Amino acid sequence: MNIDQNILSKCLKGEKCAExxxxxxxxxxxxxxxxxxxxxxxxxxxxxxxxxIIIFKKLYQFDENKGELGAWIHKICVRTILNxxxxxxxxxxxxxxxxxxxxxxxxxxxxxxxxTELIAAIQQLPNGYREVINLFIYENWSHKEIxxxxxxxxxxxxxxxxxxxxxxxxxxxxxxxxxxxxxxA
Amino acid sequence: MKKxxxxxxxxxxxxxxxxxxxxxxxxxxxxxxxxxxxKKKFLLSSISIVLVFAFLGIFFHQGYKEEGIxxxxxxxxxxxxxxxxxKLAEKMPNERLIESGVGGDHSSSSSSSSSSSSSSSSSSSxxxxxxxxxxxxxxxxxxxVKNIERNKNLxxxxxxxxxxxxxxxxxxRKRTEEQNRLPLILKQNxxxxxxxxxxxxxxxxxxxxxxxxxxxxxxxxxxxxxNARPQKNKKGITxxxxxxxxxxxxxxxxxxxxxxxxxDEKEEAYDVLGTxxxxxxxxxxxxxxxxxxxxxxxxxxxxxxxxxxxxVFEEDYPIEIREYNNGFRDTITQDLWIEKIEIATFDIWNKxxxxxxxxxxxxxxxTKSKFGFDIxxxxxxxxxxxxxxxxxxxDNNLESIKQEExxxxxxxxxxxxxxxxxxxxxLRLDLGIRSIFDINNRKTEEASFNSxxxxxxxxxxxxxxx
Numbered sequence: 164m165n166i167d168q169n170i171l172s173k174c175l176k177g178e179k180c181a182e183x184x185x186x187x188x189x190x191x192x193x194x195x196x197x198x199x200x201x202x203x204x205x206x207x208x209x210x211x212x213x214x215x216i217i218i219f220k221k222l223y224q225f226d227e228n229k230g231e232l233g234a235w236i237h238k239i240c241v242r243t244i245l246n247x248x249x250x251x252x253x254x255x256x257x258x259x260x261x262x263x264x265x266x267x268x269x270x271x272x273x274x275x276x277x278x279t280e281l282i283a284a285i286q287q288l289p290n291g292y293r294e295v296i297n298l299f300i301y302e303n304w305s306h307k308e309i310x311x312x313x314x315x316x317x318x319x320x321x322x323x324x325x326x327x328x329x330x331x332x333x334x335x336x337x338x339x340x341x342x343x344x345x346x347x348a
Numbered sequence: 349m350k351k352x353x354x355x356x357x358x359x360x361x362x363x364x365x366x367x368x369x370x371x372x373x374x375x376x377x378x379x380x381x382x383x384x385x386x387k388k389k390f391l392l393s394s395i396s397i398v399l400v401f402a403f404l405g406i407f408f409h410q411g412y413k414e415e416g417i418x419x420x421x422x423x424x425x426x427x428x429x430x431x432x433x434x435k436l437a438e439k440m441p442n443e444r445l446i447e448s449g450v451g452g453d454h455s456s457s458s459s460s461s462s463s464s465s466s467s468s469s470s471s472s473s474x475x476x477x478x479x480x481x482x483x484x485x486x487x488x489x490x491x492x493v494k495n496i497e498r499n500k501n502l503x504x505x506x507x508x509x510x511x512x513x514x515x516x517x518x519x520x521r522k523r524t525e526e527q528n529r530l531p532l533i534l535k536q537n538x539x540x541x542x543x544x545x546x547x548x549x550x551x552x553x554x555x556x557x558x559x560x561x562x563x564x565x566x567x568x569x570x571x572x573x574x575n576a577r578p579q580k581n582k583k584g585i586t587x588x589x590x591x592x593x594x595x596x597x598x599x600x601x602x603x604x605x606x607x608x609x610x611x612d613e614k615e616e617a618y619d620v621l622g623t624x625x626x627x628x629x630x631x632x633x634x635x636x637x638x639x640x641x642x643x644x645x646x647x648x649x650x651x652x653x654x655x656x657x658x659x660v661f662e663e664d665y666p667i668e669i670r671e672y673n674n675g676f677r678d679t680i681t682q683d684l685w686i687e688k689i690e691i692a693t694f695d696i697w698n699k700x701x702x703x704x705x706x707x708x709x710x711x712x713x714x715t716k717s718k719f720g721f722d723i724x725x726x727x728x729x730x731x732x733x734x735x736x737x738x739x740x741x742x743d744n745n746l747e748s749i750k751q752e753e754x755x756x757x758x759x760x761x762x763x764x765x766x767x768x769x770x771x772x773x774x775l776r777l778d779l780g781i782r783s784i785f786d787i788n789n790r791k792t793e794e795a796s797f798n799s800x801x802x803x804x805x806x807x808x809x810x811x812x813x814x
Contacts, residue, residue, distance in 0.1 A: 179379075186375055191366035194374075198367055211369075212378050216385065273357050278365040281358065300355045301362065328354060333685045 166232055174222055186215060189233070193240050198282050199297050200244045202290070213247050214240045241302055245312065248294070268332045272339055284334040292327035299324050582630040584813040586638070587623075590782055592805025594618035594646065599789075599798045618698075620784070620803045621645045624706060628811070634711050642704040642728060646801065661685050700790070702758060704730035718770045722778060725763035727787075732756045753795035759787040764807060778809040 166188055173181030190211065197210035218239055225235050276284075285293055294313070298304040299320075304312075306320040313320070351359070596618055626640030664681040708726025715721075735751045766780020786800040 183375055186378065187371050190371055190374055191369050194369045195362070195365060195367045199362075208374065208377070211374060212381050215378055216382060219382075268354070270353070270357065273354075273361065276361075278362055279367070281361050282367065296358075300351070300359050330685070331358075332354075336684075 168227070171222065171225070171232075174219065182219060185218075189218075189236050190215075192233070193236065195282070196237065196240050197244060199285055199301060200248065200293065202286055202293075210244055210247060214243045217243045245294075248290075268335060272335065276335055276338060280338050281335070284331055284338060287334050288327060288330055291323060292330055295320060295323045296327045296331065582813060584628040584630070584636075584811045586626045586628060586640075586778070586809050586811040588626070588778065588807055588809030589624075590620070590622045590805040590807040592620045592782070592784075592803045594620050594784075594801045594803030596648075597800045597802070618646055618648045618801065618803070620805055621647070622805070624809075626706065626708075628710075634713065636710050636712065636724075637708070638710060638724065638726070639705070639707045642702075642706045642730075644702045644704065644730065646698070646700045646702070646803075648698045698736070700735045700754070701733040702730035703733050704728045704758075704760070706762065708762065712768070714770075720768050720770070721765070722768055722780070723763075723765045725761075728760040728762050728784070730758040730760060732758065753791050755788065755790060755792055757788075758790060761785045761787055766807065766809070768811075774813045776811045776813065778807070778811065780807050781805065782807045 166185060170181045170184050174185055193214050194207060194211050197214065198204070198207040201207040201210055218236055221239060225232060229235075285296060288296065291313075295309060298309045298312070299306070306317045306324070309315075309320040310317040315323070622642060622644040624640055624642040626638045628636045628638045630636045661683070662685075663683050665684040666681050706726060706728040708724045710722060710724025712722040713720055732751070732754050735754045762782065762784050764780050764782035766778045766782075768776045768778040770776045782805045784801075784803045784805065786802065789798040789800055791798050
């Protein structure tokens with residue numbers, strides 16, 4: 164992203180034009196992250212706003228010597244989203260879906276699925292599953308870290324991930340089925 | 349646990365992918381949100397600043413008033429036994445005595461002024477004006493607390509001779525009941541003397557006024573301290589009412605229907621209405637214990653709820669497959685988990701009535717003003733009087749939760765903080781916030797789900813102290 168120091172310093176002064184430039188540069192990226200954590204588009208847009216409010220508020224903390232702005236924004240976003248979700252107390256982090264069978268999904272199945280469909284599939288997951296999948300697969304958190312954050316045991320986090328993936332596979336398979344139906348139509 | 353191939357594929361799939369977004373619309377709504385936030389911050393900070401200044405104002409104003417009262421307070425001793433000036437002078441050689449001339453004019457005032465400096469030498473049967481800082485507590489002298497309506501011009505040379513000064517009786521603040529009672533009794537018993545005094549002091553000469561003015565540094569606190577006694581055995585009866593909203597933490601325990609399993613476990617917007625009649629026993633000026641009788645009505649607003657989508661395992665689920673190469677269609681069956689959105693819409697209305705025995709301890713902090721703060725907390729033991737809970741299911745079947753499913757006893761933890769206003773020594777109004785938390789579950793283990801409530805309320809109470 165081409166955000167130079169000049170724009171950052173103007174953002175720090177609270178200049179709207181600079182803030183808009185920063186927003187335009189990173190909004191889509193942040194929206195994608197938010198979409199992964201939320202159940203629908205509306206919720207994702209709410210999270211997007213929360214994230215940017217925090218980004219503008221904490222921009223003075225960004226040190227370009229420590230890393231790229233994009234990475235810093237990603238980190239801030241994930242933290243903000245997790246905080247918001249925690250505040251909403253919406254998640255019962257341990258979700259039990261009985262008799263979830265592991266459905267075989269091949270690489271070719273995944274190949275056919277669009278990115279938007281994958282995000283939609285993640286959004287369809289129960290809240291607890293969605294959070295574990297995001298933290299483990301996309302944020303590269305360890306099960307220990309996930310357990311500590313969600314207040315669950317490491318082993319529970321593992322089993323939750325397995326169940327989440329099984330559920331995701333089912334949803335993806337359904338998406339594939341719909342894809343076939345579309346093609347047939 | 350390392351990532352498997354699926355994890356990696358899922359990660360790769362979204363790497364570098366950005367969802368399309370209407371930037372302008374998103375920016376506009378962000379700006380609106382930030383403006384709202386700014387307004388909220390401004391409002392909150394304004395309110396807090398106003399509150400801080402209001403409190404400071406009350407304290408400073410009250411402090412000023414106390415000082416003013418102390419400087420204005422003159423206690424006149426017209427005890428006939430002490431009217432004999434030489435005797436009085438012997439008794440209190442260091443006391444400054446001023447003769448008061450009835451209807452005195454300027455000339456007589458000045459002469460009495462000179463005599464006041466050598467008071468012991470002059471003999472007179474005229475009443476003596478003196479401060480009562482050294483008077484023994486409970487003295488039988490006639491004591492009138494007077495507050496001179498101060499006028500700075502009074503003691504200037506331009507002050508007209510024989511000017512009538514209006515006096516008004518003013519109760520000193522921070523006085524004990526006994527302090528208040530004494531002058532009252534004396535007033536009643538000495539109405540004659542009082543009228544005489546009133547006649548005399550109405551025309552006090554200038555010197556006496558000057559003397560009164562000089563008594564600004566009267567150590568009023570000494571009088572208060574000497575007479576102050578701990579308010580032990582003070583009692584009070586409080587009638588209070590509270591209203592608030594409650595959250596219910598629900599735990600499904602015997603529900604078998606899958607649709608109910610994913611209902612949000614936290615429900616909101618329960619109304620709480622309560623009233624209490626309590627007896628307070630003050631251990632000292634600050635601490636008190638309180639016990640009484642309470643009534644609570646917990647009622648939820650009629651609402652509709654939806655269950656979350658559920659996954660149902662379907663055996664031999666038909667899947668249609670079309671082979672593109674040879675163009676035939678076939679249907680295969682497979683055991684699958686299928687997502688079903690079974691919406692269990694139902695209305696709930698719920699009313700539970702409890703009668704309780706609250707016991708609490710509290711601490712009250714009296715400020716110098718009529719306002720004060722009170723903090724208290726305790727336990728309320730409730731008995732279920734009546735419970736009505738109905739669920740109207742989507743198919744219009746009404747399901748009622750039986751009262752037997754409720755525990756007849758409910759223990760609650762209560763805590764509150766309030767500010768109070770003393771109308772007078774015996775009546776006060778409390779306004780505060782109060783939290784109530786269930787200690788045990790409201791329903792038995794046989795009930796379909798268990799619930800514990802927590803509520804946040806506004807309380808208003810009237811206390812009669814005796």
